[in-house]
Amino acid sequence: MLITSLAAISVMALVSPLLLEQRFEDLTHKEHLNQFVELIQRFKKQDPDWGSPQSSAALASQLAQIQAQSPIPSEQQGNRSLVLTMDLSHSEYVVTDPNGHIFVAAGEYQVGEQLPPAALKRATPLSQNSDVLGYALKTGTTNLNNHDSTYLVTLSQSMLIGAAAGLMITLLLSLTMGRQLIKQLRNLTRAAMEMSKGNLDQQVNIKGDDEVAILAREFNRMCQELQNTYAELTASNETIKAQAEAMQELSLRDELTGLHNRRYFNQQFRLMHHQAMRYGDPLTLALGDIDHFKLINDRYSHQIGDAVLRQLAQLMQEEVRESDVLARYGGEEFVLLMPQTSNDQAEALLNRIRTKVESWPWEKICKGLAVTISFGISDKLEKDMGHSMLVDADNKLYQAKDQGRNRVCI
Ligand SMILES: Nc1nc2c(ncn2[C@@H]2O[C@H](COP(=O)(O)OP(=O)(O)OP(=O)(O)O)[C@@H](O)[C@H]2O)c(=O)[nH]1
Numbered sequence: 460m461l462i463t464s465l466a467a468i469s470v471m472a473l474v475s476p477l478l479l480e481q482r483f484e485d486l487t488h489k490e491h492l493n494q495f496v497e498l499i500q501r502f503k504k505q506d507p508d509w510g511s512p513q514s515s516a517a518l519a520s521q522l523a524q525i526q527a528q529s530p531i532p533s534e535q536q537g538n539r540s541l542v543l544t545m546d547l548s549h550s551e552y553v554v555t556d557p558n559g560h561i562f563v564a565a566g567e568y569q570v571g572e573q574l575p576p577a578a579l580k581r582a583t584p585l586s587q588n589s590d591v592l593g594y595a596l597k598t599g600t601t602n603l604n605n606h607d608s609t610y611l612v613t614l615s616q617s618m619l620i621g622a623a624a625g626l627m628i629t630l631l632l633s634l635t636m637g638r639q640l641i642k643q644l645r646n647l648t649r650a651a652m653e654m655s656k657g658n659l660d661q662q663v664n665i666k667g668d669d670e671v672a673i674l675a676r677e678f679n680r681m682c683q684e685l686q687n688t689y690a691e692l693t694a695s696n697e698t699i700k701a702q703a704e705a706m707q708e709l710s711l712r713d714e715l716t717g718l719h720n721r722r723y724f725n726q727q728f729r730l731m732h733h734q735a736m737r738y739g740d741p742l743t744l745a746l747g748d749i750d751h752f753k754l755i756n757d758r759y760s761h762q763i764g765d766a767v768l769r770q771l772a773q774l775m776q777e778e779v780r781e782s783d784v785l786a787r788y789g790g791e792e793f794v795l796l797m798p799q800t801s802n803d804q805a806e807a808l809l810n811r812i813r814t815k816v817e818s819w820p821w822e823k824i825c826k827g828l829a830v831t832i833s834f835g836i837s838d839k840l841e842k843d844m845g846h847s848m849l850v851d852a853d854n855k856l857y858q859a860k861d862q863g864r865n866r867v868c869i
Pocket residue numbers: 715748749750751752753754756760761762763764765768789790791860864
């Protein structure tokens with residue numbers, strides 16, 4: 460923009476004086492011609508023999524005299540004299556009769572010749588009333604008189620000084636505006652780079668109302684929108700994540716008791732069994748089964764049976780460790796996986812649970828209700844992904860049932 464402005468002013472400074480000179484010359488030429496036509500008309504008025512050889516010779520001689528001496532501020536007497544103060548010293552004119560025969564010569568034209576048609580076309584008719592007295596053609600270049608030349612030079616110099624002042628002002632303005640522009644663009648670039656790093660909280664200062672300010676305003680608006688959209692997306696992501704986690708958790712939970720389900724137990728059992736096998740850590744598995752649960756359902760209703768299951772899950776949950784895995788294994792069956800626990804320790808824990816179940820006031824749920832539970836325990840670690848341990852615990856549970864229920868077998 461700066462370069463364009465400077466170039467425009469420089470071209471203007473160079474071309475304007477030329478155009479001015481050209482225009483000045485045109486106007487001077489026109490002015491001279493008008494004066495010349497007036498002069499001829501006045502001559503004609505005083506010379507009734509206009510067009511005669513004597514008249515033509517008299518005019519030619521007068522003009523030669525004028526051109527040689529002018530300006531002529533004289534009032535010459537006589538039939539064929541002119542009264543004028545016109546300065547013809549800088550102009551040369553060809554004058555013809557109405558038919559284009561030259562009787563006043565100048566430049567390359569000679570007296571008595573016929574003015575060529577092209578030149579005649581350019582010539583100015585010398586008219587009086589409606590009569591065409593002849594034609595006048597200016598030849599050569601228009602030389603300006605001293606006064607006009609001085610005027611033109613002064614004008615050209617003024618224009619050059621004006622252009623120089625314009626250049627200086629443009630330069631100063633451009634530098635000042637350029638600094639401001641660069642500062643704003645730097646701020647914008649910095650903010651954009653921060654955004655690309657993921658810092659969406661970007662706002663740049665806005666000064667003025669120019670294109671950069673409009674760009675900065677749009678940038679700020681875009682940042683704000685991006686920030687809002689990002690916040691919405693993050694919130695929605697969080698919700699989706701939370702829902703996915705909740706669903707995942709639900710898929711691993713038993714709906715009735717809230718304990719983990721058999722699927723979760725299977726996952727954990729595989730892991731813990733593998734770990735215990737690898738590092739030689741103790742691992743104990745207990746299978747529990749409510750005694751005569753069918754009778755409870757039959758005698759007190761299925762709803763009471765469900766309430767028993769829920770309460771029993773809670774009682775067991777209260778007794779086990781965080782690191783233990785307690786799950787509902789099937790209908791009225793529970794499974795408890797105890798890492799870092801020996802058979803004896805497991806037996807003690809399950810007896811504690813068994814006693815707690817037996818002594819819990821079941822009458823709160825239903826009058827006459829009594830609940831007991833039997834457990835089978837195994838610590839059998841074999842390279843069969845836990846199969847032996849499960850079978851062994853199940854066998855021990857049957858053993859407990861066989862031996863009269865409400866007991867723990869290891
Ligand atoms: N209320 C209720 N009952 C269930 C649920 N799941 C299984 N049952 C019942 O639990 C009972 C299990 O009965 P059985 O397998 O004969 O065993 P049991 O009556 O407890 O007898 P033992 O185990 O030998 O002491 C069946 O009647 C099932 O219908 C449940 O979610 N809710």
